[in-house]
Amino acid sequence: MNNKRPDLYVALVAPTGTPLQGLRDELRAQFASYGYEVCLIKISDLIASHYDLNTSALAEGERILRLMNEGDKLRRELKRGDAPALLAISAIRVQRKKFGEEIPGTCGSRVFLIDSLKNPDEHKTLEQIYGRNLYTISVFAEQKVRIAKIASRISASESTPLSNRHSDIALSIIQEDQSRPGSDLSQNVRDTFPKADYFISVDDSLKTQVGRFVDLAFGHPFISPNVHEYGMFLAKAASRRSADLSRQVGAAILSDTSAVISTGCNEVPHAFGGFFFEGREGAVDNRDHVHGHDPNFAEIQRTLEELLDTLNTNQMLKGRKRKKEEVSRLASDLLFGNMKYTIEGLRIRSLIEFGRVVHAEMHAICEAASAGRGIRGATMYCTTFPCHMCARHIIAAGLSNPSYS
Numbered sequence: 001m002n003n004k005r006p007d008l009y010v011a012l013v014a015p016t017g018t019p020l021q022g023l024r025d026e027l028r029a030q031f032a033s034y035g036y037e038v039c040l041i042k043i044s045d046l047i048a049s050h051y052d053l054n055t056s057a058l059a060e061g062e063r064i065l066r067l068m069n070e071g072d073k074l075r076r077e078l079k080r081g082d083a084p085a086l087l088a089i090s091a092i093r094v095q096r097k098k099f100g101e102e103i104p105g106t107c108g109s110r111v112f113l114i115d116s117l118k119n120p121d122e123h124k125t126l127e128q129i130y131g132r133n134l135y136t137i138s139v140f141a142e143q144k145v146r147i148a149k150i151a152s153r154i155s156a157s158e159s160t161p162l163s164n165r166h167s168d169i170a171l172s173i174i175q176e177d178q179s180r181p182g183s184d185l186s187q188n189v190r191d192t193f194p195k196a197d198y199f200i201s202v203d204d205s206l207k208t209q210v211g212r213f214v215d216l217a218f219g220h221p222f223i224s225p226n227v228h229e230y231g232m233f234l235a236k237a238a239s240r241r242s243a244d245l246s247r248q249v250g251a252a253i254l255s256d257t258s259a260v261i262s263t264g265c266n267e268v269p270h271a272f273g274g275f276f277f278e279g280r281e282g283a284v285d286n287r288d289h290v291h292g293h294d295p296n297f298a299e300i301q302r303t304l305e306e307l308l309d310t311l312n313t314n315q316m317l318k319g320r321k322r323k324k325e326e327v328s329r330l331a332s333d334l335l336f337g338n339m340k341y342t343i344e345g346l347r348i349r350s351l352i353e354f355g356r357v358v359h360a361e362m363h364a365i366c367e368a369a370s371a372g373r374g375i376r377g378a379t380m381y382c383t384t385f386p387c388h389m390c391a392r393h394i395i396a397a398g399l400s401n402p403s404y405s
Contacts, residue, residue: 005035005036005109006133007110007111007112007133008036008110008111008112008133008135008217009092009111009112009114009126009130009133009134009135010027010111010112010113010114010134010135010136010137011114011116011117011122011123011126011134011135011136011137012113012114012115012116012117012136012137012138012139013116013117013123013136013137013138013139013189013192013193013195013196014115014116014138014139014141014189015141015146015174015177015178015189015193016064016146016150016173016174016177016189017141017145017146017147017149017150017170017173017174018139018140018141018146018202019141019145019149019202020115020116020139022202022206023139023200023202023206023210024038024040024113024115026206026207026210027111027113027210027214030207030210030211030213030214031111031214033214034214034218035109036109036110036111037109037110037111038110038111038113039095039110039111039112039113040113040115041088041091041092041095041112041113041114041115042115043071043084043085043087043088043114043115043116043117043118044067044071046084046087046088046091047067047070047071047074047084047087048067048070050070050074050087051070051073051074053066053067053070055067058157059154059157059158060150060153060154060156060157060158061150061154061157061169061170061173063157064150064173064177065173065176068176068177068180068187071083071084071118071187072180072185072186072187074087075119075185075186076183076185079185080121080185081119081120081121081122081184081185082119082121082122082124082125084118084119084122085114085117085121085122085123085125085126086125088114088126089125089126089129092112095112114126117136117192118177118187118188118189118192119185119186119187119188119192120188120191120192120195121184122192123136123192123195135197135198135213135217136195136196136197136198137196137197137198137199137200137213138193138194138195138196138198138199138200139199139200139201139202140199140200140201140202140203141201141202141203142203143174145202145203146170146174147167147170147171147174148167148170149170150166150169150170150173150174151166151167151169151170152166154166154169154170177189178190179191181341181344183341194383194384198213198216200213227254227258228381230254230258231252231254231379231381232252232381232383234250234252234254234260234263234381235250235251235252235263235360235381235382235383236250236383237250237263238250238251238252238263238264238265238360238364239265239266239360239383240265241265241267241277241278242265242266242267242357242360243267243287243289244266244267244287244288244289244357245288245289245293245294246294246297247266247384248265248266249265249266249359249360249382249383249384250263250264250265250360250382250383251263251264251265251360251361251363251364251380251381251382251383252264252364252380252381252382253364253365253368253375253378253379253380253381253399254378254379254381255378256377256378256379261368261373261375261378262364262365262367262368262371262373262375263364263367264358264360264361264362264363264364264365264366264367265360265363266357266358266359266360266363267287267357267358267363268286268287268288268356268357268358269358270283273370274370275358275363287356288356288357294355295354295355295356296351296352296353296354296355296356297335299351299354300335300348300349300351300354301331301332301335303348303351304331304334304335304348305327305328305331308327308330308331309324309327312327335349352387352389353389359386359387359389359390360382360383361380361382361386361390361393361394362389362390362393364380365393365394365397375397375398375399376397376398376399377398377399377400378399378400379399379400380394380399
């Protein structure tokens with residue numbers, strides 16, 4: 001009798017310094033209860049092996065940064081953001097050969113634990129290849145915990161007493177890990193983290209969280225969503241009705257008894273109240289996607305052009321004085337072209353005051369107000385972090401303990 005079952009894949013997303021050993025151990029224990037063996041695929045080791053690096057000879061801070069650099073180097077060489085994931089896929093294939101089972105989908109009772117993803121393209125490629133057999137877990141640990149762990153490791157690797165210098169180095173590494181400037185081929189944990197199917201906090205019981213995840217993966221019939229999962233589900237569903245050119249954001253407000261008060265998405269307002277809704281009687285679709293441009297981004301471009309033109313007129317730009325069309329082309333290159341990554345962190349790119357859409361958080365607050373529903377003490381769930389304008393409204397409305405994905 002052949003009792004072999006399909007292989008499964010679990011990919012982790014974790015900011016550097018996140019304690020993962022306990023999670024890996026718990027995953028092994030929980031999957032073992034279903035008769036599955038966990039095979040660890042550690043991407044950092046694969047990168048080191050690919051470039052024949054002896055990272056054990058490096059101090060901890062240097063080791064982490066070297067692996068980040070080599071990961072970015074691999075992405076640039078292959079011109080693919082998912083390059084490290086390709087190493088993982090190859091390693092999994094080698095494991096199959098080792099067990100004498102090369103054909104995907106026929107491996108017997110094994111989980112390939114991929115540790116860990118650092119770029120959104122890595123998640124996208126794994127999802128395309130492994131489909132519904134892939135589960136992604138994002139692991140959260142407070143920054144102070146991660147700083148302390150990295151600083152301690154740096155101190156030990158240098159054989160020097162723990163000091164503020166080690167903590168400063170650790171913070172710098174964490175910031176690099178979060179999002180490295182340069183291009184879409186750089187390490188970017190910040191944008192990879194929310195892609196997960198499941199979120200685990202190392203501050204809470206790993207046994208409870210991992211047990212619930214594994215039971216869900218095997219189709220346990222009596223696990224229902226908790227209030228936070230339900231709130232995020234509603235927020236994600238609300239985001240689907242947005243047609244904004246930048247991104248689709250959703251929000252949901254739940255009462256202290258978990259009753260749904262209102263939902264919202266980033267969408268344009270409708271005259272005489274409410275918001276545009278597909279098929280709404282008398283509504284003319286005049287949204288940005290119909291016109292093919294984002295007024296807010298057009299305003300950012302005009303603002304940048306004004307600044308560059310002023311600098312150019314006063315001969316404050318390096319080199320010769322440029323023609324007006326050259327200044328416009330420079331602004332366009334900085335925003336859209338091959339120079340865009342040189343200003344990606346500047347605040348001018350984050351201006352939001354000139355858009356036509358109402359943000360999801362304010363949409364949900366307006367919907368509650370128009371229906372006469374109080375939201376003081378309620379909780380808001382949203383698919384992204386609030387901008388400064390929405391944050392002010394959330395505070396003023398008296399929402400408590402807002403939760404974000």
